[in-house]
Each structure stands twice: as structure tokens, then as C-alpha cells.
Amino acid sequence: MSKVIIAEKPSVARNIADALKIKTRRDGFLEGPDYIITWAYGHLLELYDAKDYDSDMASWKMDNFPFIPDTFKYKSKEDALKQLEVIRTLISRADVDGIISACDYDREGQIIGDITIEHTNSGKPVERLLLNEWTPDEVLNGMSKLISNEKMTPLRDAGVSRQWADWLIGINLTSVATLKYQRGFGKALNVGRVLLPTLKIIYDRDLEIENFKSDAYYRMLGQFKSTEGETYDGIYTTEEGDKFEDVTALKTLKESFTGAKAIVSDQAVENKREYPPSLFNLSGLQGYVTSKNKGWTSDKVLKVAQSLYEKKLITYPRTASLALEDTLKEKTQKVLAIHQKGLPYAHEIQFHTQKRVFDNTKVESHSAIIPTYLIGKGLSNDEKVVYEAVKNRFIMQFMPIAEHDEVTVKTLVKDSKFITKGRIQRIEGWRQVEKIKSKEVLLPNLVKGDSVTPIGFKIDKKTTNPPKRHTEKTLLRVMETCGRNYKPTDDSTGEMDSEMIESILSGFSIGTPATRAETITKLKRVGYIEAKGKSLTCTEMGRKMVELFPVQSLFDLEYTGRLEKSLSDIGKNTISKDDFMKTITDFTKDAVYAIKEDAFHVIQDLEQNKKQTRESLGKCPVCGSDVVEGEKGFGCSNWKSGCKFVVWKNDRYLEALKVTPNKNTVKKLLETGEVFSNQFTNKKGEKFSAFLTYKKNTNNDYFSWEMSFSSKIK
Template structure:
């Protein structure tokens, strides 16, 4: 008999088909011996809108809220062009999946969507909508290499065993719908004048906004303080010099310079002596393997123009191309069962490196530790080496590969010397401290290409006298805290604001217990959404609140939404549902109760205008006649399309057109006008596969055999 495998995306379906050596591709699926592999496009189904439950909800009216349906229902996802219509691609693919599962020769279904909350409900909602009585299994993989796919298919489990993960995913989805629909609607009615983009209020959006707001206020209210330091240069008998800073009771910063001026006078006529010398060899371990937050923080802080959302999208692409393991992980260690496979990957990765001999596999507890892994291990490369990837993918891949290799290189070692110099005077209570640092073993740092700044102190003995060559009192100011970057914001979201040492076991346990803001998979999207809706903006790499963002924080009376602890508790409850320590029924009652209270609190507040939307009607520019039906072509958000689309005309030139994108171009109004008027457009600055610039004449012509249009290229003499 045959089994139908449902992958989350077409690219993953192809990976499974390749692993099974299935070449036969049909419309919407691959078919081979014993297996049919089909796919979703992420979520094919979405929750009903409020108006689908009750037609009165089509218009927002204060008296209709709070609104919570008795039973949640799903529908085919809406078309991106018009939310009142079903997405035709989703309808088609759902019909294909349904017909495949219902075939007489099919005896079972395997959900092969990503092994996380979202992946679980993507597969389950599709399978549930088909109402099949056939057995449903689950394929759980951390990577899509041939070896892992084949091994995974031999150890599939019954999908019903994944019910706790499904319950957590569904609970998260329903909770965000209840809070988002109700509070966004009521806040918009209460605080927005005019129709336009709603005043977004969300479970994860609000506390994240508050983190940025709090830092902005901290910087604004900061009052700098003056402090003073005393530095000196000492000279040994053989003429070698070294610097030291004056410390008293363990402190080198002084609020007043009076005591330091008194010391200065004594230094004019005195000499010093080395009262203590400590030399220590210290080890410097490499940073831990990347989890998603670590990878996003590293890339966004090191490279210009990167956002955490872009890092996630790039890492996801590498994962789907089989080059790295699952990226949406919170773990910085590997499962102990992966030792053999990791050794195999290491052998592939180290080949040809100038320091290949220094890279040796070790089953260190620092790398392999089950107690530090939750669902997914840390991100590492697979044994599949990329031959051709984009520049962005190469940058992220290299970071992951180097972090992996570092774990198996010699530990960096340095020698630290601490000299304590005292002055021959009983009037001076303190001492001067000097620190030297010399690299002994470069080790894993060779992969970072950064040399340690060495400070070499002279060879002196304890009790040896030294001359005071020079001294100086310097004035300094305390500096305000720095504005948040994506790296610092992600770290706070990951630990829910708990200030814990990076090396602390407690930090790892706090993350693994589910006490956080959002999940590794959703945090990047939260930051992006805050920017898109106008609550925050970027100042270079820094994140700051806009005026609207500030007013939302200062006005919205539902203070729990801004509380990190409250949000962390919600995420913890979802985690506990997954671990079967808490029921989804209890969780939803908690969310409903909170929403009722929050909505009524909002309603009782005084109405003020936080956001004014000007309802000036924009004149729609007609760019030319539609080559299909003769109506006007106009610019939309995602493409240049026919104004007669409501009557069924499908002519469109998409702004993200793949043919043009391959040559690093997007269609412009000028290009579209020329195509519609002359049937062709002269386009400059196209980029070839080899990266060379060229000019060409492009045509966009209808295929003789079907309704689709195809690009054609010509070169002028």
C-alpha cells in the first residue's frame, strides 16, 4: 500500500522525494513506489474572521465587544489580493491533498511539517479538514539530508502522540486571536480618528514595545555625573615603563578630585615599590553553539543592514536546502545521541582548512548535553556542503560553520599578570593596579581572525623599587545606557527580562522552562511588526519608540499587557500544555477572563486621539490598457494589475516577479507603461548570473496555449 507524506513547503517535499529517489512529479505532488509526497504552502487554513461567525461583526462597533466565539473554526486562507476571496492556490492544493488521501491505494498519511508548534498545526488542520479515517503518522526531523529522511521514515510515530504539541499550538493561535481581535478593535475605536491601519494591540507586541520605551525613558532621564581617576607611569631600574590606575577600597572612580590632588603632591617627591605580583594562566572557551537568538544577535550586531527577521529567513532557506539543522531552536547544546553524526559532519567541514590537524572531535559535555536541549538541538551544519548559495546565505552559513568548528579546536590560553604598586608613604592608603595579558595559545580564535590586544608588563620582582615617571588626574562623565539593538532586545525577550549571567545554568533553565516573550520562531516577526505598524523605528542599528509608540504605552490602561512577568507566564502556560502539566481548557478560560476584563477597562477609559488618519482619497493612476480585457492597469501593493479583477481578469505583473528578481530588477511604473503602450520596454542595469551588468529589451507576451504571460528578452543592435 501507499502512504501520503505532507511536507510544509514544496522545497521540503523535493528533499524527501530526492531522498527516496522519486523523480516523477505531477501537478502538486511527487509519486513513487510506496510513497506520494505532497505539500502545503505554510498555513493553507486560517481561523475564521469575526464576521464569519456573526455578520454584525463586519463593522466595528463598541457594543459588539468583547466577542469570543463558542467554537473556533477554520477556513481556506484568504487571497492576498482580496481578503473576501479564498486564495485560489490554497484551494487547489487542498483539493489535491484531499484527493490523494482519499485514493483507494492509500492506507496512511504522514505529516512531515516542521517539528514545532506551528508545523504541527499546519499539518493537523489540513488533515482534520479532510476527515480521514486512515492512520496518521508523524515524521520528526532536525534536518532534511537523505540519511536523516530515510532514518526518520523508518521510525515514524503515530500523530496522536503529538497531541500535546498540537494543543499548545492551537491554544497559542486561539489566544492571540481572542486578545488581538478584541483589544485591537476596541483600542482603535477608542483612540483612533479616521479609517486606516488599525491601532495594533497584541500579547507579544506590547511587552516588547515597553522594553524599548523603558530604555528610551531611562536615557532621557539620565543625569551624567562627574568622576575622577588617577593614573601613573612607573619606571623600573632598567628603564622599562608600565602604567597603573589608583585604587582605594577596590574603587578607582572618585566623586571629588580633592583627595587625588593631595596624593599628586606626595607623588612629586616619592618613589614606589612592587608590593604584589600575580601571574595566572587562564583558559578562554569558545562561545556556545548558536541557537536562533544567538545567531540573530551575532549577525545583526556584526553586519550592516541585517535584521533578525532577515537572519531567520536566510537560516530557514539554508535549512530547507539541507545545509544546516533546524534553525528555530532555543538550545545551545546537542543531544548526546548525535555524537556519531557530529563526528561525521566535522570530518567534512574541516577538510582543506590550514589548521585542519588542530580540529579534533571530542564528546565534551559542553557540546553534548541532553539536559540543555529542548525539542531541538543547537544549529550546526549538515554533511551536505553548499556549492552555490547567495551572498546572504554564505554569510549566515559561514557564521554557523565557524561556530561549530570552534567547539573542536584547542581552547585559547593566555597569561594574565597583575602588578600591585604601592608608594613609599603612609599617607597614601591605596595602591596602583596594572594588568598585562599575553596570548599563549590562539586555538579557536584563529577562526575569528581577531588578534588579542596584548599588554606586556616588564619583568619585575616583588619588593623591587620603581620610579614615578609621570602621573595625571583625569575627569570623566558617567554615560547613559545604550539604546536597544535587535541583539539586546532579543536577549531580554529570550529571558523575559531576567538579568542572568550568560554562563549561568539558571539562564539556560529559565529559557528551557518556557518562561519568555514569544518563541525563537516568533520574536523576529514581532520586532518587524512593531516597525511596520509605526510603533518603533531604526536609528542605524538602534531601536527607538516613535511618538505613536510612546503614546500607546502611556495611554493603554491594560497594564498587564506591558508586564514582562505576565507575558512570560502566558508563554510558560503554553509550554506546560506541551509538557502535559496544564490543560488547554484552563488556559483558554484564563485568556477569556483576561480579555473580558481588559475590554471593559478600555471601554471605561476617557476617549483620546492617539492616531489621526487623514481620509484623503488618492487618485488612482491608470498606467495603460489591459492586454486581456482592455480595462485600466493600476498599481497595487503587490503588483501592477487589471482594475477589472473583481470580474475575473487575472492580468498582473508582480512586483516580486521571479524572472526579473533573478536579474536583480523589479518592475517600475515607467517599465509597465512602456510595455502596455509599445509591447516592449528598454531596461538598463540588469545583472547576469555571473554578476555583470547589461541592458536589454523586455517583452511580456501571452502564451498561445494558455492564459499565462511570459517574459521575452531581446538585445538591441
């Protein structure tokens, strides 16, 4: 009897076949005496479209939404029919008594295998092969440790929950938003659980830069000469620091130094140890490569890393972990021994098992990315970039810790202190791996008590700078941690603190390592952001989405982080799929209602010079004439005959509620007699929901707003 092994891709199927020494190739599979190996092409099945459930959904109409299927169904992708039939036929063979799912060990890989197998309706037992790399040794080792696929039910539940949730939110909110706002945008909109909070991160940084007010400050520098004729500079410093607002006081102090003597009051040397940066997880690898190489995107890094993984050269790339499992110590030592051969600093490499490298608390599902014991040969230029980055970061962990001396000199002029800092690299250590140049600052040989000669003093005017725009590197880090305890900068390479690591590994993030790059790419494709060099910035379309789209919870990093953590917890079997899907279903219904009913948040036309049309917005409730838009309000076209009906654009009552009327507001008002918003703001700054009617005053011909908390329309 034989077992059918289903791999996620043809390249992985070939790796398994190589390990099992299976060479007979058929149409869509490889066959040996004990195993038949076939493959998917990623997802072979996809969720039904809305119109597949109900033919009425073929045309987008507001009344069709929210649309919540009773059960979610799958259909074959058009280009997957042949391979699905191959898999079904193989599993149905009389000489096949079992199935092995060998798809990637993550929630997407789990559902690719599970849904494909369920589609065959075979009922034969299913086992699971769980691997972190596809080298022959690991494949053979994994085949000896197969587990029942039933044990993977929580991971499968997490996968389908992610799929179903994104379908519900995407289909419903994208459809309703496009129906309502397409005229303003001139194109279909995209609404997504991961897309919008990522857009908000970029928007917030853009706004921070625009609102930044530069402040001027002053610093005083002194130049001194030692007894041996060597010069050095120092910065005037007090207990409050070395930046000063009062330039007049600095000038007075500077003048007082005329003819003064100076003395070295202190000279201290402190030895500093520099540990190598952590092993790469996917976000770290993407950030590193995109920041070092022109023209690279995070999506490109993932694709190249995936190629190296399928070529058996690196371990699983879609990982959030920053360390290796303790069980990998022996294997890691073997890999290190292979890769250190021939290196000019090989004699300095020493294997160790310290927690900087081996730490189960920093591992979730998959360990950090490292090379395998196979040497990369014949690589493309792109593959070399990613492979060398992974290999070098791995080797760094076992090189000596870099050390430098930090020299601090204090020079007194009268009672004023000038600070000078120097730096001398003592041990290059791991810096040698990537030939990182030390920024040494050499000082004269000074000793406490030395007299030095002041050469001159100058006052420099400086200004504070706004934060830098996000790059893919900094954006990925904020997505990875939901912004917790992290203020991103382009040159940040330091270690993460324990809370950040815990957030990453618990799943509290925006998206997953596998989806973040795709999200950034999609934001560019749909026109919400654009790249200028390495910098990312919102387009006008993106800004309008953030500012006016009524479902503001979709922009909330905390809210999105909790949803992603819930998916992670489903995979750990700590919360149920049904509870999560009820939350998503309720949210979707409320969000659709908010978009439909909120007449105050309509995204206006983005064409700045488009001429206003005098379209009728409805009939005047006083005289029945057309109500049209004017420069200052929406009023009755019969105003010349004395009709007083008008809704002012700068209406003070509405301004106090932090909303502004527009054409859709007036259309809704004239059509139904009332308007609704869930974005009214009270005096405390709190959002609330209410209905407004526009009633004619009893003592004059003008109108006033009346508020209620339930609809008066029956």
C-alpha cells in the same frame, strides 16, 4: 497500497523525494510506488474572521465586543484552494491507506499538518515524521521510526491554543482600542500578546536613558620607568576602588608624590582559560549576525537560516537549545570530520563529548543549530554569512581552549598603590576560527622589589555614561529570557547561567524563537518603534501606547512569560488547553471592558500643532448649554451668564488618584452621570477600580467628586 506524505513546503517535499528516490513529478505532488509526496505552503487554512461567524461583525461597533466564538473554525486561504484540493484528492484515492505528516517538528508545523488533514475528513490513519534536518540519511532514518500522530496531540493543543489566544486578544483589543483611540493616533492600532511587552522593553530602556543623571568622578594615573628605561602606566587604587569624588584630596595626594621614589611591591601572573561561546540557538544566531553585519535584521537572519535548512545544509533553525542531545555524538563526529578537512588548523581539532557540547539538560525539542554533513556550495552572499557563522561556531567547540596570562603589577609610591594590568595570549585556540585578534597589553619585565622612577602623575575627570539603546541582539536576549538575570549590553557574548537556560527551555519567554524576529519587524511596520542604525527606539506613538493604554498587564514581562510558559506546558501535557483558553477568554473580556469604560486614559492627538475645536462635549447639567473645552478646564459655554459648572484639568482630587480628565472623561460623565477607571492609585501606590460621580454642592454652586465601588446608574 500507498501512503501520502504531506511536507510543509515544496522544497522539503523535494528533499524527501530525493531520499526516497522518487522522481515522477505531477501537478502538486511527486509519486513513487509506495509514497505520494505533496506539500503545503505553510498555513493553507486560516481562522475565520469575526464577520464569518456573524455578519453584524462586518462593521466595527463597540457594542459588538467582546466577541468570543463558541468554537473556532477554519477556512481555506484564497490562494490555497488548488493545493488543498490536490491534497484532498490524493488522500481520498482508493490505493491510499495512510497519511504521514512531515511538517516541521514544532507546534506550528504540527497544526499546519493536523488542520490540513482534518480538512479532508478522510478518517485514514495518520503517522508523524519527526526530523531535525532533511539530509537523505536523516529522512531514511526518520521514515523507519514513524510514530502515531495521536501522540502529538499535546503539541497540537499548544499550537491551536497559541492561535486561538492571539486571535481573541488581537481581534477584540485591536478593534476596541482602534474604535476608541483612532482619532488620537490618526490610524488603526495594533494590540498583541507578544507585541506590547516587546514594545515595553524598548520603552523602558529609552526612559532609563532619558532619566539618567551623569555623575562625575576622578582617577589618578601614574607613569613609571623601569631600570631598563621602559615605561608603563598605573592607576591609583584603594580598597574602595579607583574612582573618587573628592578631587581636592587627590590633588593633595598628587602633590605629596613630588620627589618620591617608587617600588614594585608585587607582580602576579594568573593563567586564564577562555571557553568558546555556546552553540547557536536562533536568538543567539540572530544576535550575532545582526551585530556583525550592517543592514541585517533578525527577520532576515531567520529567513536565510530557513533557506539553508530547506537546502539540507544546517539543522532546524527555530530552536531555543544551546547544546546537542547525547544521542547525536556519533553523527556529530561524522559532521566534524567532513568540515575540518582543508582547514589550516585542522590538526588542532579534536572531537570530544564534554557537557559543553552534549547536554540533554540544555536541549528542548530540537538541539542547537549545527551544519549537516553536506557542504554548502553555490551559496548567495547572504547565505554565506549565516552558513559560515553556524559552521564556525560548531568547529570552535572542538578547538583547544584559548589561554592567556593576566599580569598584575602593584607599584607603591610612599604608601599609595598603583595597579597595572597586562595581558599575554598564550594559546589562540578557538579564536583562530574567526581570526579573533587578542588584545595584548605587554608590560616591561618587572620583578617584585624593583625600584622604578615616577615620571609624572595626572588626574582625569570622567563621567558615568547612560546605558546603550537596545539593538536587535540585546532585545532578542531579553525576549528570550523575559529579562531574568540578564543586563544586556551590546558586547555581551558570555555564557548564560543555569537559571537563564532553564527559563528559555521551560518556555518562560516573550514569544518563541520563530516569532520574535517577526514581532520586531511588526513593531517597526505599525509605527511603534524605529531603527536608527542598529539602535531601536520608541516613536511618539509607541510611547503613548505604553503610557496610556489601560490594559497594563499586556506590557508586563512576567505576565507574558507565564502565558508563553503555559503554552509550552500544554505541549508537554502538564496543563490543559481548556484551562488555558478559559484564562485567555476571561482576560479578553476584562480587557475589553477596561478599554471601553476607562474614561481617564484616552490617547490624545499626536499632531502637536492641531488647533483645538470648540466641539460640544455634552449638555451642562445646570443650565443645559453646551460644555466645551477651555485652556484650564471643561466648562459650560454659558459661563458669562454665571453658570459655574466646570471640570478642571488640574483637579486636585483627581490628581491625588493619579488620573487626569480629558474630553472623553467629560463626555462620559455628561452622558451617563458617572465615569469608571481601573487605574486609580491609592496612597500606597496600589491600583484600584471605582466609579466617580460629579455632584453639585448643597451649600454653593460648585461641584465635587464622589466615589463608589459599584455603579449608581440603573
